[in-house]
Amino acid sequence: MKLITRDTDYALRAVCFIVKNKKTVSVPELVRELNIPRPFLRKILQVLSRKGIVRSFKGKGGGFTLGLPPEKIYLLDLLRIFQGPLKLNECTLNKKRCPKISNCPLSKKLSGIEKQVLRELKPITIASLIKGMA
Amino acid sequence: MKLITRDTDYALRAVCFIVKNKKTVSVPELVRELNIPRPFLRKILQVLSRKGIVRSFKGKGGGFTLGLPPEKIYLLDLLRIFQGPLKLNECTLNKKRCPKISNCPLSKKLSGIEKQVLRELKPITIASLIKGMA
């Protein structure tokens, strides 16, 4: 089971690379650097652009720059954009038959774990990841 | 993203029910009680049987009993049986291009999270879950 899917991961790499370049970065450059399949990367960047994580510039010489400072781009943001909300704990039973979540011991444990995971993910920003690479 | 898939969950419920019955429990009984699709449940129980979690008795009047005391059946066992090893942290890059895992800051963070999750999962047994339901 993966915590982070491919699109999230690619988004992360792309954003990191954009941070390190002061100029706008185009898809061809990113492809060259990260070798991610080009159309897939394009799709990902378009999403990031819509969400304001990056800013896009069309036309010749165009490309992408950051839309936010790297200290304000959280891994959790990317994760939620591409993977939806982090819910480790969804009851497989429909609500009718579920002996009330609040009472279910497994559910309690899983919620606890989910909280822990969130607590650890929360502080991770692009900035912190890049610093870690030094 | 689910931490626990349906088969693991069904297995868990089935095992819990078996614990509470001193006699052998047959698939029809389990279906009645848990309403899990019968052939699916059968498949799950066969796996549990092969793994020694439950013991099976063939023939008329047959069914399943526990193969281990409930304090020795770990949620993690079931999880691993049905979902493979818990690895939250698998690099999307192939080994060639991965800038060595030990150096990758994301990988480090995710490993940390994985360890935490394992630490929380480890102590959970069938016995502890049942006690929690009291």
Added chain:
DNA sequence: GACAAATGATACTATTGTGGTATCATTATG
């Protein structure tokens, strides 16, 4: 203005994992 080089929008396809079904063989009890 025409062309080239970039992104925007959107629809489609392929692969894989999950959640099941179906069938036939085997074993035990009455």
Added chain:
DNA sequence: CATAATGATACCACAATAGTATCATTTGTC
């Protein structure tokens, strides 16, 4: 021997993930 159970195994359906393809639009350069 009939019946009621499990064993083994192969198959199928659906959803999520991963990736492709196409056309429209914008912008810089000659």
